[in-house]
Amino acid sequence: MTIVITAFERSPDGGKGLARDTRVRWALEEAGQPYEVRLVSFQAMKEPAHRALHPFGKIPTYVEGDLVLFETGAIVLHLAELHAGLLPEDPKARARAITWMFAALNTVEPPIFDLANARLLEGDKPWSKERAPLVADRVRNALVQLSARLGNADWLDGAFSAGDLMMVSVLLRTRRSGILDEYPNLAAYVARGEARPAYKRAFAAQLAINAP
Numbered sequence: 001m002t003i004v005i006t007a008f009e010r011s012p013d014g015g016k017g018l019a020r021d022t023r024v025r026w027a028l029e030e031a032g033q034p035y036e037v038r039l040v041s042f043q044a045m046k047e048p049a050h051r052a053l054h055p056f057g058k059i060p061t062y063v064e065g066d067l068v069l070f071e072t073g074a075i076v077l078h079l080a081e082l083h084a085g086l087l088p089e090d091p092k093a094r095a096r097a098i099t100w101m102f103a104a105l106n107t108v109e110p111p112i113f114d115l116a117n118a119r120l121l122e123g124d125k126p127w128s129k130e131r132a133p134l135v136a137d138r139v140r141n142a143l144v145q146l147s148a149r150l151g152n153a154d155w156l157d158g159a160f161s162a163g164d165l166m167m168v169s170v171l172l173r174t175r176r177s178g179i180l181d182e183y184p185n186l187a188a189y190v191a192r193g194e195a196r197p198a199y200k201r202a203f204a205a206q207l208a209i210n211a212p
């Protein structure tokens with residue numbers, strides 16, 4: 001069954017791999033699954049045909065036969081459950097890896113997303129300079145605790161898992177701010193993720209579409 005995902009026709013990041021289709025591409029590459037990509041414009045994303053796949057009018061979506069998914073967490077979990085390499089066999093280790101996926105999406109990504117929005121969407125507001133340090137400190141508050149937990153380990157809980165895939169994908173979004181470099185073990189953790197052949201293939205595939 002051919003897997004078809006959607007991605008931006010032209011990603012606002014110009015191919016830095018920060019759009020959320022990259023994490024799905026990465027999971028597909030880790031799982032060794034071929035896939036096709038359907039590119040959508042910002043306008044097409046808001047039209048009924050796309051909203052039938054994604055009620056919130058966003059990318060990525062995932063279609064596999066009559067299965068339609070949205071939300072990167074759900075898509076990556078689906079792939080991880082079906083294919084070897086992204087979740088441990090042991091049920092408790094598996095549950096912990098899934099916990100890290102949720103931690104990435106529910107605890108770490110929200111302040112990071114807010115940081116990006118503060119720059120991109122609110123940078124011209126009269127109050128943005130005053131708010132900026134508060135937003136950055138909320139990111140630091142998450143990263144300092146994540147950094148303490150990771151310590152000197154390579155990955156968050158034993159072998160690389162979908163939890164690491166999601167956490168690295170989320171942390172990548174802080175690089176531009178310089179905050180990631182304040183936590184050398186997290187910067188090294190992200191670099192380890194980026195060094196994985198599957199990540200490199202995913203990154204190259206999105207860059208091929210978005211290179212300026």
Ligand SMILES: N[C@@H](CCC(=O)N[C@@H](CS)C(=O)NCC(=O)O)C(=O)O
Pocket residue numbers: 018019020021045057058059060070071072073
């Ligand atoms: N929580 C969703 C977020 C999806 C999302 O925000 N996608 C962005 C691209 S990275 C998007 O489509 N933005 C365009 C828009 O909101 O109009 C997920 O993880 O899939």
